[in-house]
Amino acid sequence: MMAHKTTFTLFTCAAALLGIAACNNNQSVSGATASKDSFNIKVNIKKFGDGYAKLIHRGADYRNPETIDSVPVKSGQFVFTGKLKQPEMMMVQVAAGDWTFGFDVFAENADITVDADTAGSKYYDQTQYGGSKWAQLEDFTVTGSPGNDVWKTYESDPAIKQYDSVITKFYQISQQQKDKDAEYAYRDKADSVSKLQTAAKLKWIDDYSKKNPSSVVGAYIFSQLYTFNESNLRLTQVDSMLHNFTGDAASSNYYKYVADNHGKRVALTPGHAAPDFTLRKRDSSSFTLSSLKGKYVMIDFWASWCHPCRQAIPHWKKVYDQYHSKGLEIVSVSDDSKWDAWKKAMDVEKMPWTQVCDEFPEKNMPARVGSLYMTTFIPFYVLLDKDGKILVYSGDEKAITDKLQEVMGGPSLAKNID
Structure with a gap:
């Protein structure tokens, strides 16, 4: 899930609701004694x-x-x-x-x-x-x-809690750095420790759910881990965990939320057709992804405020220079909610490929196309073949670069990646 550089986490989820019966208002402080169904x-x-x-x-x-x-x-x-x-x-x-x-x-x-x-x-x-x-x-x-x-x-499980202070320490040190590269180097360290903590959490949930397969709280805990650590979980791990739950747990909205999003994520694995989308370019004209069918396409999810995203741009310029004449197109999808910041970054970076800005249909919620592609962090990349099918879905620059060399030839550019 994580690239070698520090990434920015996004919150990307699908809607789910739990059925709740009507509740009484204006109860007295003493309250009534609850029956087993209230x-x-x-x-x-x-x-x-x-x-x-x-x-x-x-x-x-x-x-x-x-x-x-x-x-x-x-x-x-x-x-x-x-x-x-x-x-x-x-x-x-x-x-x-x-x-x-x-x-x-x-x-x-x-x-x-x-x-x-x-x-x-x-x-x-x-x-x-x-x-x-x-x-x-x-x-x-x-x-x-x-x-x-x-x-x-x-x-409070010791195997999980032991990592909290280390993660907090690295983030605190990162905030004290004046140099951006040094700041994100410490964030990288925090991310590495977070992966260890995710593994400990997954083990706890796996053990608990096997002993209590119908527990709704077990499904809730797993949904929390999935929501905030999905990129640290392999698809096989999620699939295996979902199979642990039965009864009330499997019918809960927590389970359904994970299962639904897991299904969408599986549909983004190599060999599947990439979801089509239409977004606006800088001049407000429309761009549609499927218009590039017949060419290799790399979708680059980034933002003006994302330091690792902008760190990667010089590398992608070299990739574009080497492969554009052979049929590669790059489409950068910005996660900026403010167009002025997006335009300013484009003026500075001068990227020669297609630039579009994502849409935010709900205030304070994730962007539309980023959600469509289940991008829980940026920078993130999706490489498509000439038929619009996914070749690579990854936050790893090297994975994209290596696949491009494999399918399009030419000297390796992987050495340019920090």
């Missing part, structure tokens, strides 16, 4: 005061969040009630003054208690960027939710 979540936040709380459904892909219950907060206490078809990880948001506090709880039809303290919360003031003031509540204990117990066991 939930009753009592929350007590120390020294919090009054405010308003929301219980938010996010779905497997975090798109289209939906408030399913909202209640007043009195002296830091409130209660959510309702019914769930299946257990689900939900977000609790508690607003007081200018700040909104948030934390996750695995909700299920049971009596659940949350004892929390705002001490130690992580605060994020996004007002200068047009956002809001919010804080991640770190100090809280959940009782009465077996699913939450499993989630906490997973999060």
Whole structure:
């Protein structure tokens, strides 16, 4: 998944929703006792005061969040009630003054208690960027939710947790670097350690799901790993894990989300037809990928703000110079949401091949064509044959360069790759 250089992770997912029955609003602080087919979540936040709380459904892909219950907060206490078809990880948001506090709880039809303290919360003031003031509540204990117990066991597993401090350290050092190359060298180190942690997480989930194949929380944990580490997982690993789940787990939206995206990813393996698309060029005229049928095509997913992407441009200029006359076309698809930044980068880089900019149909969500091609990080490349079928799908410059030499001949350019 990762190229040899540091890459920028993108969030690319397909939509999924969990069915939730109607929930009651404005419950008293005492709340009613939950039956086996309903939930009753009592929350007590120390020294919090009054405010308003929301219980938010996010779905497997975090798109289209939906408030399913909202209640007043009195002296830091409130209660959510309702019914769930299946257990689900939900977000609790508690607003007081200018700040909104948030934390996750695995909700299920049971009596659940949350004892929390705002001490130690992580605060994020996004007002200068047009956002809001919010804080991640770190100090809280959940009782009465077996699913939450499993989630906490997973999060605190020593084989997984041992990597956290190392990853954090490398990222902190990277932010202290004044030189971009040095910064991304440390990010590269963090990525390497993250791969080790992903392997440890995968082993934990594999062991747990084999012992508890119908566990919805197991499917949730795997969906989280897939969402944020898909590029570190081999297709065979994902396929094997999906086969572990049965019953409620296999019918959950967490499972369906992974299975659906896995199917789309398999359709992007070599030999499959590349998805066609139409995007606008700098002059706002339309470009359609299939118009290049009959030529070898490399699709380059990049962005003006992506340092590794721009580092790779000199190499692709050499590749283009060597193979364009033999029938190679390059199409750079920018992930820039602001055209001014995209145009400025093109003026600087002076790339002689086709340039188009991706579209963002949903605010704060991934780009349309990047999502179509399941690009979870950039730079990323897709090499097509003359029939528009995929030859290479990779973030590795060398993999693309070697395949071009194989099919088009000429001297090797792999030595130009750092």
